Amino acid sequence: MTQPRLPCFKLGVRFQSDDMVKRFFASRRTGFYLAVAREGEVGSGDNIDWIARDPHAVPVSEITRLYAEKRYSKADIASVRQALEVPALPEGWKEYFRARLQRIGP
Numbered sequence: 001m002t003q004p005r006l007p008c009f010k011l012g013v014r015f016q017s018d019d020m021v022k023r024f025f026a027s028r029r030t031g032f033y034l035a036v037a038r039e040g041e042v043g044s045g046d047n048i049d050w051i052a053r054d055p056h057a058v059p060v061s062e063i064t065r066l067y068a069e070k071r072y073s074k075a076d077i078a079s080v081r082q083a084l085e086v087p088a089l090p091e092g093w094k095e096y097f098r099a100r101l102q103r104i105g106p
Contacts, residue, residue: 002032002034002035002088003032003088003089003090003093004030004032004060004063004064004067004093005030005032008021009021011024025064025068030060030064032060054086054087054088056082056085056086057086058079058082058083058086058089062079062083063083063089063093066079066080066083066097067093067096072100072104077101077104080097080100080101081101083097084097084098
């Protein structure tokens with residue numbers, strides 16, 4: 001499964017900093033997890049090529065921003081709806097966004 005990554009308490013433990021998780025999340029550069037389709041070796045400097053692109057793709061940085069956003073603008077609502085169309089976005093993330101949209105109303 002692939003999905004955006006959110007920082008957890010272990011980051012603060014690793015860096016011995018109580019505010020590391022908050023700082024990391026605030027950067028909105030949280031990254032993502034990749035699924036391994038075929039086992040092999042990848043090294044520094046190796047090329048990674050696109051095989052396909054989803055026409056409905058939403059950048060991970062945008063997904064993370066929408067996750068953290070307290071209030072949605074009209075543009076944010078449109079982005080969330082687009083994110084819900086991304087097949088690669090896990091159902092748990094989609095459930096979170098659907099719940100947020102339900103609280104906003106039609």
